Amino acid sequence: MTSSSYKQALEAKEKLLGLADQMLEDEPQSMFIESLKLAVEDQDTRRNHLLLCSSALVPKALASLLTSAVVLSPLWKQRYVSADGHISEEDLDCVLLEVQRLQPPFLGGRRLVRRDAQVAGYRLSRGQAVVYGTAAAHRDPAVFPAPDTFDPERWRTSNKNDRDKLFCFGGGPRNCIGEKMYQHILKEACRAFVAEFDWQLPDTWRPTWKHMPVCRPTNLPELRLARRAGGELWQDAS
Incomplete structure (x- = not known):
């Protein structure tokens, strides 16, 4: 052969x-x-x-979401993380759902139209290929009130039944088969990071983002970490 x-x-x-x-x-x-x-x-x-x-894409996606969680931490850390590094399971779930909503790792995906349809004034014919934009879908004001606002509480209130409206890992019968593993690793890594470290981003730093091959900041901050067990403060670029 x-x-x-x-x-x-x-x-x-x-x-x-x-x-x-x-x-x-x-x-x-x-x-x-x-x-x-x-x-x-x-x-x-x-x-x-x-x-x-x-x-390759699996570790890239996880790295993207973990980075986004840290970058967005000024918006959730003080509210949800206790002084000894504890965050409840429900709070962590809400935080990570909101991270995925605002900063999905992938731009979108491709699907084939199964039947003729009309969407937002556009006629789609069976067999055509369409591309969906994940970030745009996640900021649809018809689904997510105040869509540009980072608000973990929405997953307990207005959007508590809308997890199926997140498309980080696709959707429907062709959804990523590894999504359950992704979510498990993401939670475990975040929980371990929060328990092990206190951290701080520069007050004046503002992220700018690029989205290929995955979402990540273009301007890397200087992240200051301190071990909660009393280790010496040390610095690292992340």
Whole structure:
């Protein structure tokens, strides 16, 4: 059989799935593996989640959302994080939903029209390809009151039943199969960061954003971190 990019991709996939099987069998002490086993019951789904985690877009998306959570922290940290670094599960959930709403990692996605329709005055024919813009959908004033305002409380009040209106990971039957894993890792990473560190962004710093390949600030701030256990203050660019 002649070599091809597709054949090489399939071979690479099989190697990665083999590594996933090894991790699931040989690393019972790994916190990530153990939490994955608790979150996902089906073995094949666990393998696919680990396969997704090894692809480039998965860590990029997580890095984007974690960065956005820190960049937007002046809008939520004082209200929701206690002096000893505790944030409730419900508060963290609301904060991260609002981070995803305002700063989704990806610009959008592509879908095929399944039946003729008319949307906002435009006629769409079956079989046409359409592109949806995630950020635009997340700031639709018909769905989200005061759409440009960072307001985690909306997920307890006006938008408490609107989680399906977030399209960070697609939607419908072609939604990203790794979304559950994404959300689990995102929460665990944020909870650990909040518990471990106190942090501060420069008062005068204002982010500017770029959106390819994922959403992130173009001007990196100097983030000041201090370990809550009493470690020395140290600085890092993030």
